[in-house]
Amino acid sequence: MIDLSLIQKPQRYIGNEINVVKKSHQGKIPICISYPDLYEIGMSNLGLRIIYGMFNAFDDVACERVFLPGDDLAVSLQNSSTKLFSLETKTALDRFEAVGFNLSCELNCINFLKILKLGGIPLKAKERAELIVFAGGIANPEPLAEFVDFFYIGEFEEGIGQFVEVFRKHKDKKARLEALSEIDGFYVPQFYNITIGSCGYKFDKLHKYAQFPLKRVYVKDFDKSYYPLNWLTPHTQIIHDRAPIEIARGCPNSCVFCQARSVYKPYREKKVSTIYEIAKNIYKNSGYENLSLLSLSASDYSNIEELLDTLIAEFKDKRVGLSLPSLRIDDSLGNLYRKLLFLKKTSLTVALEAASDSLRAKLGKKIDADKLFEAAKIIKSLNLRTIKLYLMIGFPEETDSDLLSIAAFLEKLHSNTGLSINVSINIFVPKPFSLWEGAWMCPEEILDKKIKLVLSSLRRRRNINISISQTAKSILEAILSRADRNFSSVIMKVFETSGYSAIENWQIWQAAMDECGINYRNYLKSENKNFPWSFIENPKISGCKNDKDN
Amino acid sequence: MQIERFPVRLIVEKSGDMVYFSQLDLVSILTRALRRANLPLYYTQGFNPHVKMSFGRALKLGVSGQEEVTLYFTQKIAAQELHNKLSSQIPQGLRIIQIN
Numbered sequence: 053m054i055d056l057s058l059i060q061k062p063q064r065y066i067g068n069e070i071n072v073v074k075k076s077h078q079g080k081i082p083i084c085i086s087y088p089d090l091y092e093i094g095m096s097n098l099g100l101r102i103i104y105g106m107f108n109a110f111d112d113v114a115c116e117r118v119f120l121p122g123d124d125l126a127v128s129l130q131n132s133s134t135k136l137f138s139l140e141t142k143t144a145l146d147r148f149e150a151v152g153f154n155l156s157c158e159l160n161c162i163n164f165l166k167i168l169k170l171g172g173i174p175l176k177a178k179e180r181a182e183l184i185v186f187a188g189g190i191a192n193p194e195p196l197a198e199f200v201d202f203f204y205i206g207e208f209e210e211g212i213g214q215f216v217e218v219f220r221k222h223k224d225k226k227a228r229l230e231a232l233s234e235i236d237g238f239y240v241p242q243f244y245n246i247t248i249g250s251c252g253y254k255f256d257k258l259h260k261y262a263q264f265p266l267k268r269v270y271v272k273d274f275d276k277s278y279y280p281l282n283w284l285t286p287h288t289q290i291i292h293d294r295a296p297i298e299i300a301r302g303c304p305n306s307c308v309f310c311q312a313r314s315v316y317k318p319y320r321e322k323k324v325s326t327i328y329e330i331a332k333n334i335y336k337n338s339g340y341e342n343l344s345l346l347s348l349s350a351s352d353y354s355n356i357e358e359l360l361d362t363l364i365a366e367f368k369d370k371r372v373g374l375s376l377p378s379l380r381i382d383d384s385l386g387n388l389y390r391k392l393l394f395l396k397k398t399s400l401t402v403a404l405e406a407a408s409d410s411l412r413a414k415l416g417k418k419i420d421a422d423k424l425f426e427a428a429k430i431i432k433s434l435n436l437r438t439i440k441l442y443l444m445i446g447f448p449e450e451t452d453s454d455l456l457s458i459a460a461f462l463e464k465l466h467s468n469t470g471l472s473i474n475v476s477i478n479i480f481v482p483k484p485f486s487l488w489e490g491a492w493m494c495p496e497e498i499l500d501k502k503i504k505l506v507l508s509s510l511r512r513r514r515n516i517n518i519s520i521s522q523t524a525k526s527i528l529e530a531i532l533s534r535a536d537r538n539f540s541s542v543i544m545k546v547f548e549t550s551g552y553s554a555i556e557n558w559q560i561w562q563a564a565m566d567e568c569g570i571n572y573r574n575y576l577k578s579e580n581k582n583f584p585w586s587f588i589e590n591p592k593i594s595g596c597k598n599d600k601d602n
Numbered sequence: 603m604q605i606e607r608f609p610v611r612l613i614v615e616k617s618g619d620m621v622y623f624s625q626l627d628l629v630s631i632l633t634r635a636l637r638r639a640n641l642p643l644y645y646t647q648g649f650n651p652h653v654k655m656s657f658g659r660a661l662k663l664g665v666s667g668q669e670e671v672t673l674y675f676t677q678k679i680a681a682q683e684l685h686n687k688l689s690s691q692i693p694q695g696l697r698i699i700q701i702n
């Protein structure tokens with residue numbers, strides 16, 4: 053065993069949180085789940101907590117957690133030939149029957165391989181005799197198809213019961229995978245052959261009963277669906293150090309660049325009374341001093357004022373902070389923020405995406421920027437220090453004048469409100485399943501020019517802080533989210549040559565792609581035929597006419 | 603209006619896994635334990651109110667031993683009652699040694 057007193061932040065590896073579940077593995081199906089990043093980040097993920105609670109609700113399942121170890125622990129594990137272990141019972145990863153990953157962030161793919169390797173698990177699906185590696189949360193599974201035995205397409209809450217039943221009934225890996233592949237949502241890559249023809253990608257089943265095309269599965273009764281009330285409460289600070297309460301899932305808006313609205317379809321809400329019960333119980337079981345109301349667009353929640361009034365009445369005297377991170381600048385700005393201020397020092401966040409009105413209209417972003425200026429007086433009275441603003445650049449059809457309007461907008465906003473403004477400028481990536489999934493990804497050279505234009509147009513000004521995504525990182529994100537199965541070999545090569553640091557290092561990726569004979573620009577072109585992920589149903593896409601001749 | 607506050611001094615022992623948790627961690631461990639125990643807590647005044655508590659000298663990380671903590675309540679609380687309610691809410695490796 054590793055001496056934790058020699059390791060930085062040993063709190064990460066102890067697994068003694070309030071409400072942790074520790075079961076003996078005797079007569080149970082042992083499963084380990086992971087968000088492949090450090091503890092502080094992984095523990096801030098709601099999905100992982102839902103899955104943890106749902107698995108452990110079965111008497112004959114023991115579900116534990118593992119996160120990415122810090123560099124120092126990784127080195128100690130390797131030097132002492134110790135395998136990476138779960139937090140709960142310190143069991144080596146290769147002793148579980150299944151290990152599951154939340155892969156919602158593409159850039160975590162190297163971390164994911166690192167965890168497998170440190171845990172003593174063979175990286176490729178076909179090299180594993182019994183253990184099953186599964187994953188969810190990823191829109192386009194193809195670049196990781198070689199490493200994962202099955203992906204769940206959609207919201208795993210719906211599939212957990214079926215998963216457990218199959219694991220009870222079948223003990224052999226092949227039988228388990230075959231049985232799972234026959235159920236909606238379970239995608240077993242090795243049962244599909246994918247070829248490229250004149251009509252783009254063509255998908256053939258290798259197991260007769262496997263599902264095709266795959267349907268995305270969603271939680272039907274969202275109001276009554278499971279919520280982890282026995283809130284796993286860390287003893288040390290995590291990134292989002294508050295208990296999130298999901299008030300709605302999906303989004304009724306149609307911003308063209310948005311992936312979340314498509315993968316969390318349809319829009320669903322929990323009732324005020326349900327949310328109230330959840331909040332009360334989570335507080336009772338965790339003692340968390342901050343709760344945050346989670347949804348993609350809180351302003352669209354039907355009874356937002358009633359909800360806030362109910363929660364404020366419950367938590368005001370207990371000095372529990374409430375935050376509402378996805379609120380939109382709207383007519384209700386003054387009212388809602390005033391309510392929130394009752395409870396907590398709050399900052400104002402505006403996901404404006406484009407500063408020019410005409411571009412924003414093309415993007416389907418329903419925000420009236422004038423409201424922001426009209427609301428300047430209210431904003432001033434709110435006791436805020438900063439406004440946080442999100443913008444995006446790199447859209448097709450974006451003009452220089454769209455980019456120049458950013459500086460003008462920021463300066464006007466600053467002088468009208470007197471507040472300092474933190475602006476995060478992200479780069480547009482045409483994400484699978486978004487309305488613009490077929491759009492072109494702006495090439496590096498042009499992106500760099502656009503960034504220069506934005507920065508040079510802004511007269512140096514205190515109180516406007518800009519951070520802009522790195523071009524190379526955004527290109528990499530685009531490749532990883534759009535690539536096909538051939539890309540597995542590149543990921544493997546990058547992992548082998550460099551391990552940890554790789555994800556930031558564009559040169560390593562470029563060298564690996566050259567070696568594997570992959571021209572990444574092919575993944576970034578505008579495309580209207582089909583995509584590596586077209587075996588998953590996406591209602592807005594029609595089939596290719598030539599399919600039959602192929 | 604100033605709310606009257608009742609300080610209570612505790613000696614807490616840290617051992618086992620808890621030696622890896624810092625004094626900063628201990629603040630949130632105790633705050634949340636007090637909240638779960640539903641005790642009449644005294645909050646700091648001002649813009650961002652939190653549960654008031656103060657500490658004696660911090661232990662070095664990785665070392666077991668005792669720490670002094672002062673908690674504040676809005677009512678008088680019997681030592682035994684506080685001991686019972688709080689002990690059931692703090693993690694293994696933390697132990698209340700003395701209350702006065």
Ligand code: SF4
Pocket residue numbers: 303304305306307310311312313348349
């Ligand atoms: S960007 Fe936000 S508001 Fe727009 S569709 Fe996506 S989640 Fe909804």
